[in-house]
Amino acid sequence: MSESLILRPGAVALPQWRAILDGAALALDPAALPAVERGAHAVEAIVERGAPVYGINTGFGKLASVRIEHDDLATLQRNIVLSHAAGVGEPMPAPVARLMMALKLASLAQGASGIRPQTLALLEAMLQRDVIPVVPAQGSVGASGDLAPLSHLAAALIGVGEAWHGEQRLPAAEALQHAGLAPVQLGAKEGLALLNGTQFSTANALAGLFAIEDAFRAALVAGALSTEAAKGSDTPFDPRIHALRGQPGQIIVADALRALMAGSLIRESHRDDDVRVQDPYCLRCQPQVMGAALDVIRAAAQMLHTEANGVSDNPLVFADSGEALSGGNFHAEPVAFAADMLAMAVCEIGSISERRIAMLVDPALSGLPAFLTPRPGLNSGFMIPQVTAAALVSENKQRAYPASVDSIPTSANQEDHVSMAAHGARRLLTMAENAAHVVGIELLAAAQGCDFHAPLRSSAPLEAARTLLRAQVPTLQEDRYFHPDMLAATALVRSGELVRSVGMALPGAETAL
Known part of the structure; x- marks a missing residue:
């Protein structure tokens, strides 16, 4: 060993x-x-x-x-x-x-x-x-x-x-x-x-937390790359904007997105004389949405860290006094709330990612060929992967109903209020997997969009991410069997390889614990 x-x-x-x-x-x-x-x-x-x-x-x-x-x-x-x-x-x-x-x-x-x-x-x-x-x-x-x-x-x-x-x-x-x-x-x-x-609920909630953290970090990379694909602006990531609001997650995410795009020639190519005044929310409001998700993830992480290090047995034995005291530490309400918070966060991670995919496949919004294919009509390109992303996002919305607001009496009404933390925690891994698929599809779409800007290149971190993807998934020239491409991209999200490829630390669940 x-x-x-x-x-x-x-x-x-x-x-x-x-x-x-x-x-x-x-x-x-x-x-x-x-x-x-x-x-x-x-x-x-x-x-x-x-x-x-x-x-x-x-x-x-x-x-x-x-x-x-x-x-x-x-x-x-x-x-x-x-x-x-x-x-x-x-x-x-x-x-x-x-x-x-x-x-x-x-x-x-x-x-x-x-x-x-x-x-x-x-x-x-x-x-x-x-x-x-x-x-x-x-x-x-x-x-x-x-x-x-x-x-x-x-x-x-x-x-x-x-x-x-x-x-x-x-x-x-x-x-x-x-x-x-x-x-x-x-x-x-x-x-x-x-x-x-509460160890069953806590174990499932922690596993969900870690998988959601992976999807969150990968979504920052995919979101920055989508901004490049759409020739969006990095002005919304200016630190002065976020300092005025003061939300900590928002400030951190804006810093990360700005660092991911730093040095991009794609960005420089349209910095001046761009007739567009503002980007769609899915690009412009990334710090606000993903920053709020980060704050929620970190709050849930704090609650789960405390629970994982506590004692939730009953009765509890106090050896110094020789007493066994009956209480209610077994009640998993903190875990239920943490799981519900994580469910909302992962919903939003997937939701704004899907909106960026939808933007990229729409030439009226992105300025790119329809459905990101060089020959639309003969080829469908990214038409159905966007549909798949939409389906997964809606599935996550349906799963996100708060478990903690439910209760049902048990044990002949002796145990008359319960947390439903197990339900809330158990769904998180599936929801995180759904979000990872959505972010994987966005990664494919964003890389494809950037391919249309050649020979212009993005920043060093984003080009490293694109190189990693292209080592497994070539540019889509003509329609082909799409499923393996999506599996490969999702694997990069799930494994953390995508995030490691950019060579910089991205924010996650870590707190001052």
């Missing part, structure tokens, strides 16, 4: 969560273990005292008033895992499930959940040996925690259900055996500690 990322509970940065999603090896900071041991000892003391404490020696949810005898405590914890593993639908993507496991590991390792060191060690070993539970993606309402999906995670630890081991999908007990591991018998409170929390 390569050198491990050290997981320090309560202090994990967003780039580290992203690295874990991408498959980085990890190890729990040993400095966390004393707190874990103190929490486990506190649970043992509560059991010995015998006073009723929720989740330790009582039933769950509406059954919290049912007292459980000492000899049945281990059975109670196994039963909650088995009964709550009630998810349906396709499995969540294995990388996202892996991130969910790491989030759970970091939460439990803060010592407030009463987990035993040996149970925590098994979860860590599963991550290190690539044993990833198969987790049905549907079934959580985002409170009381992500119960169903996290129960499927917990089930794998006791050898029940299914798990991936590498590329193999196996019964969980077999997956553990192949990895040289053995199932654990859960102690008091451990089943509840494993399945209570």
Whole structure:
């Protein structure tokens, strides 16, 4: 195994969560273990005292008033895992499930959940040996925690259900055996500690955040290139304009667009005596739209960073006083709001990108050949890729209805207000993929538009991006099978290659965390 990322509970940065999603090896900071041991000892003391404490020696949810005898405590914890593993639908993507496991590991390792060191060690070993539970993606309402999906995670630890081991999908007990591991018998409170929390919603929201960040940065490059293709002006990116408004994201985006276009001969070719006074909004208002999206992305990132480093179990064990306090940290309202914010942002990233595509294919607006083909009529050029972009944008609009405003009572009205964070977070990867396709189509259209301006060239950063694209997708001279071109362009967006090609830092979700 390569050198491990050290997981320090309560202090994990967003780039580290992203690295874990991408498959980085990890190890729990040993400095966390004393707190874990103190929490486990506190649970043992509560059991010995015998006073009723929720989740330790009582039933769950509406059954919290049912007292459980000492000899049945281990059975109670196994039963909650088995009964709550009630998810349906396709499995969540294995990388996202892996991130969910790491989030759970970091939460439990803060010592407030009463987990035993040996149970925590098994979860860590599963991550290190690539044993990833198969987790049905549907079934959580985002409170009381992500119960169903996290129960499927917990089930794998006791050898029940299914798990991936590498590329193999196996019964969980077999997956553990192949990895040289053995199932654990859960102690008091451990089943509840494993399945209570917001880690499913948070993992999906973080995965969506990272994919949306990739689409956002690529859209800055594509938007600048579209401005060049339409022979648009960089005057709207003048810093004096944005300083007067003061919106931070707007200022940052204007700076980035101005830097992307700096030194362009295409821009210089029409700087003087251009009869056009103002460009369409899709060009002129890029700083305002994309800047607002950036501010929203960063606000959501801050909320998710906090959630990922917190403890969302219930009850919470305070070893210093020997108490277990019932509360509501499992309620995923912060994640629901963050996911809704990200959904709106990715909608707008795709929406303004599609408007630039529509502008470029319209000769009345762009001054370019109709549908960006040298021989329109005989060839349809970019006619239908623009339709595809429009379809994807509308699909994202339909998906963007806020999940956080919905609620439905559960557990016989004991759990009477829920966040629906799981729904809000789960849609984000699909929405980000839709936006990546739209930005990929814009990249193709913008590069094609710039080809018509030869021998004039754009700026060094944008020419580097165009060279990267043209290494895989040649200029469209005559109609050809378009689908592979679109897949190639989307791959450049999704992988980050397009952004890296410009050789300059572009803004994203990073904040002063």
